[in-house]
Amino acid sequence: MPKNKKTSNSKSKVIAPIVIIALLFLGIGVGMGYFKKNLYTVMKVPDFTLTDQNNKTVTNKDMLGKVYLVEFFFSKCPTICPVMNTNMRAIEEEINNPGFGIISISIDPENDTPQTLKQHADRIGVKSPNWHFLTGNRDYIGKLADQFNIYVGDKEDESESLNHSGMIALVDQEGNIRCRYNKDNMPILYYSGLNYEDPEGKTPKLTGKYHPDREILIEDIKKLLK
Numbered sequence: 001m002p003k004n005k006k007t008s009n010s011k012s013k014v015i016a017p018i019v020i021i022a023l024l025f026l027g028i029g030v031g032m033g034y035f036k037k038n039l040y041t042v043m044k045v046p047d048f049t050l051t052d053q054n055n056k057t058v059t060n061k062d063m064l065g066k067v068y069l070v071e072f073f074f075s076k077c078p079t080i081c082p083v084m085n086t087n088m089r090a091i092e093e094e095i096n097n098p099g100f101g102i103i104s105i106s107i108d109p110e111n112d113t114p115q116t117l118k119q120h121a122d123r124i125g126v127k128s129p130n131w132h133f134l135t136g137n138r139d140y141i142g143k144l145a146d147q148f149n150i151y152v153g154d155k156e157d158e159s160e161s162l163n164h165s166g167m168i169a170l171v172d173q174e175g176n177i178r179c180r181y182n183k184d185n186m187p188i189l190y191y192s193g194l195n196y197e198d199p200e201g202k203t204p205k206l207t208g209k210y211h212p213d214r215e216i217l218i219e220d221i222k223k224l225l226k
Contacts, residue, residue: 039220040187042177045070045169046147050105050134053117058103058132060175066130067224068101069217070169071193072145072152074108075120075133080166083206084193085124087214092128094218099173099225101130105144107152107164109135148177150190166194166204170217172224180220191217 049059069088073081088102106112112120117133145152145164153163167190169177179188192201195208 039170039172039178039180039223042169042179042187042189045171045175045177046144048105048134048144050136050141051114052132052134053114053121055114058134063101063103063171064175065173066099066101067173067221068103068130068171069221070103070105070148070150070171071167072105072107072141072148072150072164074106074164075112075116076108079206080194083195084166084168087193087195087211088131089124089126090211090214091218091221092126092131095221095225097225098130100221101128101132103132103134105134105141107138107141107145109138109141166192168193168213168217170220170224178220178224180216 045060045063047060049057052058069091071084071088073084075081085104088104092100092102106117112133112135114135117135121131121133142152148169150167150169151163151165169190170179172178179190182188192204192213194204194211194213195206196210196212197203197205197208199210199212201210201212
């Protein structure tokens with residue numbers, strides 16, 4: 001009998017570490033699953049009031065109840081804007097949901113009048129009534145970009161005034177900017193609207209055939225629309 005008890009104790013000593021290790025890996029797995037499935041809340045979307053391509057006033061309050069993207073661009077941009085617009089069109093086509101919208105804010109409002117933006121929307125084949133190309137006062141738009149924490153060049157600097165970031169904000173139905181976590185479980189904050197020459201999205205290239213953030217944006221938009 002004592003021998004059996006000793007054997008039982010030995011087995012317990014072996015099993016206990018195995019259970020602890022298994023629970024540890026299970027915890028890690030659950031944690032990784034959380035970061036993969038859940039989106040981080042960055043901040044409330046800044047208030048905005050601007051005019052769209054149909055000469056209608058559009059505000060952030062008008063977008064409540066919709067999942068939408070926000071970008072800064074201008075219609076005459078010869079470099080990254082066509083790439084961003086193409087990626088937005090692909091997302092629009094894939095999502096195809098009345099609960100989804102896009103806000104494209106021009107940083108060149110002197111040229112991008114509602115009429116010009118209407119022509120631009122028609123030219124790139126916009127179908128959704130929820131894709132608003134917005135224009136307004138340039139100083140206001142510059143300050144709005146700062147509130148979004150998306151780079152737009154200083155209006156007073158001729159060499160910088162039409163420079164801007166290729167980043168995109170994802171906004172949920174309650175007006176919160178959301179994002180996913182990267183592989184290190186850190187929030188990415190914004191998504192890239194650019195193309196890349198590598199599938200990992202490390203080297204931007206206008207003619208690049210890879211657009212990894214476009215794919216993850218589609219995934220995250222669908223999560224929010226559920």
